[in-house]
Amino acid sequence: MSNIMSQSTAVIVMNIRSLPRRLWMSLAMVFASAVVVAILLAFLAMAKGFEATMQSAGSDDIAFFMRTGSAAELNSSASKEQVNLIENAPGIIKDEQGQLVSPELYVIVDGVKKSTQQEANIPLRGLSQRGVDMRKGFTLMAGRMFTPGTDELIVGAGILREFDGFDLGQEIHFGKYTWKVVGVFSTGGNVFESELWADAKVIQNLYNRGSSYQTVRARIGSPDDIAAINDYLKSEPRLTHEVQTESAYFATQGKSLEYMAIFGWVISSIMALGALAGALNTMYTSVSDRAMEIATLRAIGFSSMSAFIGTMVEAMTLAVLGSLVGALVAFIFFDGLNASTLGGSFTQVVFSFQLTSDLFVKGITMALVIGFISGVFPAWRAARVPVIVAFQSAR
Structure with a gap:
């Protein structure tokens, strides 16, 4: 050998x-x-x-509600009554202001890509401070938070890198509506940085959504609470929604x-x-x-x-x-x-x-x-x- x-x-x-x-x-x-x-x-x-x-956008301690059969947020819906019913689901954490629940809107607007100068769909998310607080790793990189009830928005760092016209202080026109960029935020490089955020009630008014939303997020004690929430959803005929952890939802989207x-x-x-x-x-x-x-x-x-x-x-x-x-x-x-x-x-x-x-x-x-x-x-x-x-x- x-x-x-x-x-x-x-x-x-x-x-x-x-x-x-x-x-x-x-x-x-x-x-x-x-x-x-x-x-x-x-x-x-x-x-x-x-x-x-x-996948890095999802959290195990966030319950994510969508209408049954919806493949993505854009296809989902939730009325104000249904949001109130979801707030009563077991396992949702409360603080001094009530249940930690964030009903949200998801609207498609146009942006111009820097690389090709062609228009592409980008999401404008309507949410409240509750929803912002539920995003792990959220930090304002520049400017300030939007003021509720106004036509102000904040821009994800990813949007700023890849699209023209979203610099701090700039006015943006979506159709007949004009918005002002007052802040730039980061969420650690995950998918939320590909979004624009504004006050949910303002978006409801401007886009004729009434009092409806599309998805609901709620903070829970542990992923084990999902089973009890599922049982609650099945027992309440007015709810036509399914629930999963936010991490499970984004894991599916990531594939x-x-x-x-x-x-x-x-x-x-x-x-x-x-x-x-x-x-x-x-x-x-x-x-x-x-x-x-x-x-x-x-x-x-x-x-x-x-x-x-x-x-x-x-x-x-x-x-x-x-x-x-x-x-x-x-x-x-x-x-x-x-x-x-x-x-x-x-x-x-x-x-x-x-x-x-x-x-x-x-x-x-x-x-x-x-x-x-x-x-x-x-x-x-x-x-x-x-x-x-x-x-x-x-x-």
């Missing part, structure tokens, strides 16, 4: 030293692997960032971009086939170029296994180099990149691409698969190079 290891080491060194003779073909294999890894990581980072932006990760795997796999063809050509050329050297080693006692291992290591080394280059390119150009896409409520969600260690592992694994397949057949040929080749070349 030690003899095979020492022989394999010698062959590996010989292969590495001979790389300059095949420099451009070797670099082509590295480049092909790098492109595959970079593209795969870009798609995975996009899906990961979107999912993280959605809406999973197709992007699948698409990334499909595209990368197709590209990997092309990279594999080039890599196989590179490795077959490498074996042919070193046929005399391999045969000479065989003639002086080296085993065929050492030739096989040496060729495999060469292929895997080039693939790993390609994966590292691709991962570095993906990190430089995509990690933290701001983007926006359509979310579950048909409005834009601003998020950042997120490259994590597990994604890098997936990218390197893809490259190793390319390296293994591109190396195993040429390595088999190297192991079968006849010893007589050494003598033929010497004549």
Whole structure:
């Protein structure tokens, strides 16, 4: 065993030293692997960032009420009477002002994306100070809170990054209504930063919503209270709503971009086939170029296994180099990149691409698969190079 290891080491060194003779073909294999890894990581980072932006918005101690059958807030509704009934549900925490409940509105307005200068849907949320207090990580980055009963609003930091016309102090026109931006807020980078917030009662008046809302949030003692609230909803015929924790709702919404990760795997796999063809050509050329050297080693006692291992290591080394280059390119150009896409409520969600260690592992694994397949057949040929080749070349 030690003899095979020492022989394999010698062959590996010989292969590495001979790389300059095949420099451009070797670099082509590295480049092909790098492109595959970079593209795969870009798609995975996009899906990961979107999912993280959605899921980080949810809290386990917030009960989220929507009308039964509604897939998103935009499709839900809740009358004032139903809000009052929800306030009486068991498990909802109270303070000196009453139950910690936030009925909210969700209205679609237009914004102009900085990147394309095209209009896109963004959400204008109507809520009260109760609703603001229920958002974990809420901080005012600039300006002040909107004054209840006025046409003032505050802007999420994500909106400010991705859309034109929402700077502090600016007046915004939505149809025939004019609003003034009086504050910029952050919620730690989650989906709420993709929203505009204003007083719920003002939005009810301006958009002819009467006294109705769309969703209701309520602070609860623990996620276990959801079961008791569900029983209450089923026993009250005037309520046509379902409840879940806010974290469960956003976890479901966050999976809406999973197709992007699948698409990334499909595209990368197709590209990997092309990279594999080039890599196989590179490795077959490498074996042919070193046929005399391999045969000479065989003639002086080296085993065929050492030739096989040496060729495999060469292929895997080039693939790993390609994966590292691709991962570095993906990190430089995509990690933290701001983007926006359509979310579950048909409005834009601003998020950042997120490259994590597990994604890098997936990218390197893809490259190793390319390296293994591109190396195993040429390595088999190297192991079968006849010893007589050494003598033929010497004549």
